[in-house]
Amino acid sequence: MMKLIDALQIARREPAPGATPLAVALVCGFSPLHLQTFLAANLRLLFPDRQVDVQTGLYGDLAGNLERLETATVDAGAVVMEWSDLDPRLGIRRLGGWGPGDLGDIVENVRAQAARFRGLLERISQGIPLAFSTPTLPLPPLSFMPGWRASAFDLALRESIASLEISVAPHLGLKMVNSQRLSLLSPPGDRFDVKSELLAGFPYTVSHADAVAWMLARLIRNPTPKKGLITDLDDTLWSGILGEVGVDRVSWDLDHRSQKHGLYQQLLRALAEEGVLIAIASKNDPGLVEEAFRTANPILPLSRVFPVEAHWGPKSESVARILSAWNVGADSVVFVDDSPMDLAEVKAAHPDVECLLFPKNDDQAAYELLERLRDLFGKDSVSQEDAIRLESIRSAHAVAEGAPADARSSDRFLEQANGELTLAFAKDPPDPRALELVNKTNQFNLNGKGYTEAAWRAHLAKPDAFLLLAAYQDKYGPLGKIAVLSGRRDGRVLWVDVWVMSCRAFSRRIEHHCLAQLFERFDAEELAFDFVATPRNGPLQDFFVQFVGGPPQPGLCISKKTFFEKCPPLFQTIEDSAHG
Amino acid sequence: MDDVQARLAKCFTAVFPELPRSQIPAASLTSVKEWDSVATITLMTVIEEEFGLQFEPEQLEQLVSFPSILEFLRGRKDD
Numbered sequence: 001m002m003k004l005i006d007a008l009q010i011a012r013r014e015p016a017p018g019a020t021p022l023a024v025a026l027v028c029g030f031s032p033l034h035l036q037t038f039l040a041a042n043l044r045l046l047f048p049d050r051q052v053d054v055q056t057g058l059y060g061d062l063a064g065n066l067e068r069l070e071t072a073t074v075d076a077g078a079v080v081m082e083w084s085d086l087d088p089r090l091g092i093r094r095l096g097g098w099g100p101g102d103l104g105d106i107v108e109n110v111r112a113q114a115a116r117f118r119g120l121l122e123r124i125s126q127g128i129p130l131a132f133s134t135p136t137l138p139l140p141p142l143s144f145m146p147g148w149r150a151s152a153f154d155l156a157l158r159e160s161i162a163s164l165e166i167s168v169a170p171h172l173g174l175k176m177v178n179s180q181r182l183s184l185l186s187p188p189g190d191r192f193d194v195k196s197e198l199l200a201g202f203p204y205t206v207s208h209a210d211a212v213a214w215m216l217a218r219l220i221r222n223p224t225p226k227k228g229l230i231t232d233l234d235d236t237l238w239s240g241i242l243g244e245v246g247v248d249r250v251s252w253d254l255d256h257r258s259q260k261h262g263l264y265q266q267l268l269r270a271l272a273e274e275g276v277l278i279a280i281a282s283k284n285d286p287g288l289v290e291e292a293f294r295t296a297n298p299i300l301p302l303s304r305v306f307p308v309e310a311h312w313g314p315k316s317e318s319v320a321r322i323l324s325a326w327n328v329g330a331d332s333v334v335f336v337d338d339s340p341m342d343l344a345e346v347k348a349a350h351p352d353v354e355c356l357l358f359p360k361n362d363d364q365a366a367y368e369l370l371e372r373l374r375d376l377f378g379k380d381s382v383s384q385e386d387a388i389r390l391e392s393i394r395s396a397h398a399v400a401e402g403a404p405a406d407a408r409s410s411d412r413f414l415e416q417a418n419g420e421l422t423l424a425f426a427k428d429p430p431d432p433r434a435l436e437l438v439n440k441t442n443q444f445n446l447n448g449k450g451y452t453e454a455a456w457r458a459h460l461a462k463p464d465a466f467l468l469l470a471a472y473q474d475k476y477g478p479l480g481k482i483a484v485l486s487g488r489r490d491g492r493v494l495w496v497d498v499w500v501m502s503c504r505a506f507s508r509r510i511e512h513h514c515l516a517q518l519f520e521r522f523d524a525e526e527l528a529f530d531f532v533a534t535p536r537n538g539p540l541q542d543f544f545v546q547f548v549g550g551p552p553q554p555g556l557c558i559s560k561k562t563f564f565e566k567c568p569p570l571f572q573t574i575e576d577s578a579h580g
Numbered sequence: 581m582d583d584v585q586a587r588l589a590k591c592f593t594a595v596f597p598e599l600p601r602s603q604i605p606a607a608s609l610t611s612v613k614e615w616d617s618v619a620t621i622t623l624m625t626v627i628e629e630e631f632g633l634q635f636e637p638e639q640l641e642q643l644v645s646f647p648s649i650l651e652f653l654r655g656r657k658d659d
Contacts, residue, residue, distance in 0.1 A: 005626045008594045033621060199637055200621045206629065 001185070001210045002041060004034055011040035015051040022050035022452075024220060025069050025128075028080040029062035031201035038213030039078060046221040059201060063113075066120045069128060075454045077130045078216040081117065082137055082203065083157070086110040090140060090157075092197060098142035106142075107156045114164040125173035129453040131219035132168070133177040133212055134161050137192050137203055172380065172432060173453065175219040177212070186211035224440050225379045226354070227328050228277035229268065230319055232337035233284060233310070236358040237265060238298065242284055247292045252299065260366035264358070265299035267370050272304035275386025276377050277326050277393065279307055281318035281335070283342075286310040306394055315342050316349035323350070325397055327503040329442055329536065334376055336369075383433060385480035389504075395476035396504045414509060415571045419474040421513055424577035425521075427460045427467040433481045434469050441500035443539045444511070447532035449498070459497070464488040468518065472510055472572070479504050483514055492525040494518055499529070503539070511543055513570050519560045527563075531556040584653050591630055592646060595623045608645035627653075 002010075026032050026039055040054040055074065057065030062085040069077050084091025087109045089102060096102070124130065143151040168174050186208045197203040204212065234241045239258030240250040252262035272278045278300070282289065289310040293302040302308070307325050309318035315337070323330060330352035337343050343355040356372065359365035379386075424431065439450045451459065460467055470483040482505040486498040496518070501511055518527060531552055533541060544552035547566050585605075592604045596614055599607060609615050615623075624635050624643070631653060635643070643649045 003629050004622070005591065005594045005629060008597075008622070008626070012597055031618075033618065034625065037622070195634075195637065196621070196625075199640075200617075202621070206625060 001207060001214070002038065004037065004206050004210075007034075007037045007041035007210070010044050011037055011052070013044060016049060019049055019051040021053060021075075022047050023053045023055060023074040025055050025057070025065075025072055025074045025077045026080070027057060027062065027065045027069055027077055028082070029060055029065070029085040030082060030197075030203055031059055032056045033196075033200060033202040034206055034209040035080065035202075035204060035213055038210045039216060042213050042217035043220065046217050046223075063116065063120065066117070066124060070124050072128075074128060075452050076220045077124070077128050078220065079121070079130055079132045080212065080216070081132070081134055083135045083139060084203075086113040086117075086135075086157075086160075089142070091203075092140060092194065093201065098140070100144055103143065103153045107153065107160075110157050110160045114160040118164050118167050121168050121174060122171055125168070125171050127454075127457070128173070129220070130174045131177070131216045132174055133182075133216065134165055134179070136177075136179070136182060136186075136188075136208070136212065138188060175222065175380075177215045177219065182211060182215060185214065222380070224332075226276070226334050226376045227332040227440075228279065228322075228326055228334070229271065229373070229377070230279045230281050230322055230333060230335045230353075231268065232315075232339070232342065232358070233280060233282040233289065233292075235338040235360045236336060237261065237268075237280075237300065238292075238296075239360070242288050242292055247288065247295055250292060250296065260360075260363050262299060263370060264366065267373060269300045269304060271373070271377050272300070272390065273387070274377070274379070274382050275389045277328070277390060278305050279309065279322040279326070280305055281309045281315045281322065281337075281346075283312055283315070284310045304390065306390055306397075314345060316346050319346050319350055319353065326393060327396070327443070327506070332440075334373070336373075381432070383436075383480075385433065385482075388478050388480055391477050392479045392504050396479075396506075411569055411571075417474040417476065417508070417571070419472065419508060419510075419572035420575060421510060421572045422471040422473075422575045422577050423517060424469045424471075425467065426577070427465065430456065430460055430467060431469050431481070434467060434484045434486075437481070437484045437500050437502065438486075438498055441502060442534075442536040443503050444499075444501040444506070444543075445534065445537050445540060446496065446499040447530055448534040448537060449530075449532075459486065462488060464490065466494075466522070468514065469577075470510065470514055471577070472505055472508070474508070474572075483510060485514055485518065487530075489522060489524075492523070493528055494522050494524040494526070495528045495530070497530045499540075506539065508572075509568060509570055510572070512567050513572055513574070515558070515563060516567065516570065517574065519563060524560065526557055526559050529556045529558075585650055587630055588627070588646065588650055588653060591623065591626045594626055595619055605646055608647075631656075 024043060026036055036054050036056055040052055043052045057068060062081060066079060087106050088094040089096040089106055121132065139154055141147060143153045145151040165176060169176065191205055191208040192203060193205040231237050238250040238252050239256060239261050242250055251258045252265055253259060268278055307322060309321060319335060330350045334354045334356060335346050336356050336358050338358040338360045340357060343357060346353060347355045356369060358369065435451060435456045459465060465488050466486065468485040469481055471481045472479045483501040484498060485496060487494060487496040515527060518524060531554055541552055544556060547558050547562060589604050592599065592607060596612055599612060620640065624640060628634055643652055
């Protein structure tokens with residue numbers, strides 16, 4: 001964890017020239033002191049390109065600070081609630097009474113305050129993304145029972161908080177601190193600094209302030225989850241060397257003391273069902289691997305895996321082929337293997353791949369690996385696109401394998417695919433999938449610019465702004481929502497600020513169709529693109545070349561006449577989404 | 581500058597980044613305009629971390645300058 005002196009220095013580091021501001025409101029009822037410093041430092045580390053400004057409110061007025069947040073111009077809020085915000089008698093700076101006669105009133109007061117905060121949080125999180133921490137400090141000794149015994153009073157207070165948490169949890173704009181993880185970072189007995197609370201109105205120990213800030217900053221950052229996991233087989237997915245012990249003797253259960261492999265498979269299956277791509281890279285006999293999956297019935301079935309690279313060649317080459325089949329960047333992928341040598345070989349060839357050791361001889365470390373994987377792949381929700389991702393990758397692979405090289409054959413191939421493009425123009429409220437695509441798509445991305453939730457909402461709230469979210473399916477299966485275009489209208493010119501398309505949708509001329517739709521729907525004479533070349537948007541640059549005759553440059557414009565003169569035949573049918 | 585003085589100066593630099601290094605040895609509550617109650621708490625916490633000690637509230641009233649804090653730390657080391 002971080003020391004205060006380091007946090008002070010990090011928080012005051014000069015931002016890069018031209019850094020855009022990141023204003024975050026720290027909303028609490030106590031003196032923000034070191035929590036403000038640690039939050040600024042953690043945000044600075046997580047947003048190296050932003051100029052972080054952590055703003056604070058008034059002492060002793062959590063509800064008022066929260067209400068004022070509604071009209072504040074900030075990118076996010078970090079709301080930190082403590083017991084004394086719900087009833088001052090639950091703190092140590094007020095002497096309102098701890099007698100048996102006070103307890104019932106405190107419970108009622110906490111219930112009423114929790115209900116009030118619930119309404120405020122629900123309302124404000126619709127406009128500003130919030131990170132929220134419910135009380136983390138121990139309750140003071142005001143129940144008449146000994147401290148080792150849970151009292152009805154304590155339980156009633158905790159029930160009020162649990163109800164509040166359950167009520168606000170479904171709100172997409174509000175993300176809550178996980179108390180279990182906080183307990184690992186900051187043991188409950190080490191959190192309360194009585195001296196600091198009495199002296200300065202700041203109740204947290206330095207280490208607890210650091211832990212709370214660490215978690216709040218991650219909730220605000222909401223890192224993009226990894227997309228794919230490549231796993232080894234022997235002594236990783238299962239216990240035993242398949243080629244040595246045979247199909248019948250590999251195991252992943254309690255009886256063979258190999259349960260950690262079963263747990264690993266169970267997590268991988270869950271990840272696959274959540275839309276994470278799972279592939280195998282194993283030095284093995286491919287026939288034996290196929291037989292093992294067919295006869296031994298692993299918890300992770302072969303139907304959830306694509307592709308399988310089982311042979312005796314270097315694993316780095318397997319990883320390269322898997323990345324190509326998935327069409328994702330190496331930095332979106334995790335590789336898990338029990339062999340440090342294989343991990344090192346893959347890391348040397350693919351430095352951006354996150355390589356993790358499967359600790360085959362250490363149950364505790366294996367469990368910690370599962371927690372680490374959950375962190376790397378954790379996401380806000382599981383969407384329809386997640387459920388069909390693997391199948392659409394398989395079908396994209398089939399399309400790529402079967403797609404002819406010459407234009408005339410391509411036309412015939414696309415024509416027989418029976419493609420159907422479904423367009424949605426609704427922007428209030430925006431489909432959360434749109435922002436997800438914008439922030440995680442790299443290859444077909446107009447400029448690589450990411451958006452916070454607040455910035456995205458502000459962008460769409462402009463009166464002339466438009467949003468197009470396109471979904472696609474053909475006879476090979478659905479791809480789900482795969483493209484986003486957004487920008488603004490200015491007379492007959494349509495400014496396109498955002499354009500991303502999933503790599504799964506390449507080679508179908510969906511990108512052509514999207515632009516054709518913009519010209520027609522908005523009666524535009526010209527599309528002006530906020531184009532910026534990035535190290536990874538080569539596929540988008542290649543697309544533009546066919547219209548401008550050379551490498552695209554910033555300020556890129558395409559007229560309606562040029563577009564339709566050069567656009568190849570389009571075969572998909574167009575549907576308007578029933579949901580706008 | 582001995583080790584204790586150098587480490588204490590590092591604490592002052594972290595809390596008062598605008599204070600020129602040459603002025604740190606003479607810095608005091610009255611000479612440093614940024615030295616308010618919040619800065620006092622921050623400075624004392626940084627010093628507690630750096631030197632592995634805990635100040636008592638009543639000590640804070642005495643520790644109002646670089647020299648007084650340095651004297652306190654040296655006295656503590658001599659104990």
